[in-house]
Amino acid sequence: MKVIAQSENIENFCNNNYIYVDKTEYIYNLINEHERVFFSRPRRFGKSLTLNTIGTLFEKGVEPYFRGTWIYDKWNQDKYPVLHLSFLEYPTTDLDSFKKSLCQPIRDFARLNGIEDYTDDSEPNNLIRNIFTVMQDKRQIVLLIDEYDRQMTANINNPELYEKFRICIRDFYGAIKGKKQIKFMAVTGVTRLKDVSIFSVGSDIKDLSYEFAFSNMIGFTRDEIKKFYIDYLRLGVSYEKGKPINQVSDVEIEDFIDRMATHYDSYCFDKKYRNKVFSTYSVNSFLHSIFSDKEVYFGDYWYDVGGLPSILMNYMESHNLNIEKLLTSEIVIPYNDFVNPTSLIDINENVLMCQTGYLTLKSEIVPGYSVTLGPANSEVRSALFMLLSLRIFDTSANAFSLKNRHVIEQGSVKEIISLFNEVLASLSYDKYPVTDETVLRALLQVYLIGKNHDVRIEQNNSKGRSDILINFPKRRVVLELKYTEKVSGEKAKLTEAEQQIKEKGYGLENLGDRELIQIACVFNGAKNKRQITMYKIVDR
Numbered sequence: 306m307k308v309i310a311q312s313e314n315i316e317n318f319c320n321n322n323y324i325y326v327d328k329t330e331y332i333y334n335l336i337n338e339h340e341r342v343f344f345s346r347p348r349r350f351g352k353s354l355t356l357n358t359i360g361t362l363f364e365k366g367v368e369p370y371f372r373g374t375w376i377y378d379k380w381n382q383d384k385y386p387v388l389h390l391s392f393l394e395y396p397t398t399d400l401d402s403f404k405k406s407l408c409q410p411i412r413d414f415a416r417l418n419g420i421e422d423y424t425d426d427s428e429p430n431n432l433i434r435n436i437f438t439v440m441q442d443k444r445q446i447v448l449l450i451d452e453y454d455r456q457m458t459a460n461i462n463n464p465e466l467y468e469k470f471r472i473c474i475r476d477f478y479g480a481i482k483g484k485k486q487i488k489f490m491a492v493t494g495v496t497r498l499k500d501v502s503i504f505s506v507g508s509d510i511k512d513l514s515y516e517f518a519f520s521n522m523i524g525f526t527r528d529e530i531k532k533f534y535i536d537y538l539r540l541g542v543s544y545e546k547g548k549p550i551n552q553v554s555d556v557e558i559e560d561f562i563d564r565m566a567t568h569y570d571s572y573c574f575d576k577k578y579r580n581k582v583f584s585t586y587s588v589n590s591f592l593h594s595i596f597s598d599k600e601v602y603f604g605d606y607w608y609d610v611g612g613l614p615s616i617l618m619n620y621m622e623s624h625n626l627n628i629e630k631l632l633t634s635e636i637v638i639p640y641n642d643f644v645n646p647t648s649l650i651d652i653n654e655n656v657l658m659c660q661t662g663y664l665t666l667k668s669e670i671v672p673g674y675s676v677t678l679g680p681a682n683s684e685v686r687s688a689l690f691m692l693l694s695l696r697i698f699d700t701s702a703n704a705f706s707l708k709n710r711h712v713i714e715q716g717s718v719k720e721i722i723s724l725f726n727e728v729l730a731s732l733s734y735d736k737y738p739v740t741d742e743t744v745l746r747a748l749l750q751v752y753l754i755g756k757n758h759d760v761r762i763e764q765n766n767s768k769g770r771s772d773i774l775i776n777f778p779k780r781r782v783v784l785e786l787k788y789t790e791k792v793s794g795e796k797a798k799l800t801e802a803e804q805q806i807k808e809k810g811y812g813l814e815n816l817g818d819r820e821l822i823q824i825a826c827v828f829n830g831a832k833n834k835r836q837i838t839m840y841k842i843v844d845r
Contacts, residue, residue: 315361315370329371329374332358341487342492343492344523352451363488386446392450393451418446420439422439437481448490452493452494456474462620490510515574524585527583542558564603569583569684571665575666576669587606627654630655631658636655638653640674643678659678665678665679666678697736698751702730704731704752714777726836729748729828729837741788742787746786760776771783774811774812776819777819782824792829792834806825827839827840
């Protein structure tokens with residue numbers, strides 16, 4: 306059985322018997338159809354491996370690294386020296402240090418490729434321009450720039466430093482724009498920003514971030530998972546069903562992938578809204594865990610690598626995210642906000658959430674019409690609310706300790722209400738005050754989804770919608786929430802909540818053999834209260 310690996314170097318796949326999901330047909334078409342390209346994807350989605358693959362093809366050809374791949378007998382390009390710049394490796398807090406770090410690999414590249422007699426310079430744009438000037442007329446290079454926006458995303462809360470980096474990167478791109486010395490250039494990043502000039506009118510670079518033809522180039526399709534990971538899929542089914550691997554059926558494999566899709570699929574980078582892909586990192590991590598742990602567990606891996614991106618944490622330091630919008634499955638934003646984000650300083654928060662992978666396309670991109678976004682799957686939704694929890698709550702509070710992990714699933718109603726009050730007591734009330742039932746419901750949902758509970762808000766049945774419904778394998782908990790700021794109004798509100806549960810039959814739909822706990826609750830929002838002050842178990 307081949308090994309699953311998270312590598313950014315194509316040579317490792319050949320040398321170590323790693324599974325390589327063959328994307329070389331996309332790369333072949335990319336290189337043959339374009340000379341300057343950019344593509345945006347969230348972190349750990351495979352951008353760096355894609356660039357490395359392109360670089361290896363140009364620098365070393367197909368032998369031996371591409372044996373068995375689609376491109377092996379089709380690649381006919383000459384070899385070219387490759388200048389590969391990864392902005393992830395360069396400083397983000399000091400412009401001069403950044404320039405020094407960027408200039409050094411450019412000088413090293415010139416030296417290793419016998420480019421001499423150029424005028425040295427400490428400004429990256431001047432340096433690369435000077436190197437191009439002394440290159441022989443027909444000599445060309447391949448230029449690869451990984452995570453071009455790293456220094457800007459790290460300074461979203463520092464407008465002065467952000468502007469300095471923006472100008473430096475803009476000037477660097479200006480120095481290489483249209484240069485005949487570049488055979489092929491590819492740039493990656495998380496964001497697509499007009500204020501860097503890379504994507505402005507007159508730019509010679511093609512933004513392929515949402516192009517239909519290349520929408521499956523980064524990420525795994527369902528068919529690719531079935532083809533390249535079939536041994537791991539069979540192993541997973543065999544552990545779950547307790548049967549030999551050779552007795553696993555095709556139907557069982559399809560069902561297994563269906564469940565994987567609920568957790569890890571549905572990222573869309575296609576303006577036609579047809580193609581969707583699985584998270585590469587999550588799929589690899591999940592399938593590797595089956596092999597190493599000898600059991601099937603649908604873990605949340607996105608948060609480990611994407612849960613605390615500096616760009617979002619920095620943004621949240623100076624912006625309050627619209628929680629109520631994020632709680633919905635579909636968020637509609639103006640076309641121009643999505644297609645033409647100008648600057649990180651004033652970017653639409655939902656566009657930023659999309660570019661960092663917390664939201665994804667839920668509609669076509671049609672000029673002049675709004676664009677719909679939403680969470681891709683349950684894993685990223687959980688990661689999003691874990692991230693929000695860090696901003697909204699004091700997560701060092703007792704409510705977030707491991708001992709409370711199973712309170713809602715196994716504890717008494719008294720323990721459940723006590724937990725919710727501890728959660729609400731840990732709120733940052735100056736930024737997220739509880740002012741009505743809608744806010745109360747939203748904040749509790751942030752906590753519950755962040756803890757990876759199966760939460761339904763305003764769950765519909767034939768008679769109405771419950772406020773919060775939490776499903777477990779053997780229990781369902783239903784909460785009907787009411788809000789008041791007066792002690793004198795608490796009893797009436799409690800009676801109202803109780804009657805609503807009884808009349809509407811909240812939680813009875815598709816109950817199965819689960820235990821049903823229906824709780825009427827009253828939250829008193831007065832400054833000296835700010836807790837659930839009354840509750841009642843509703844008898845059926």
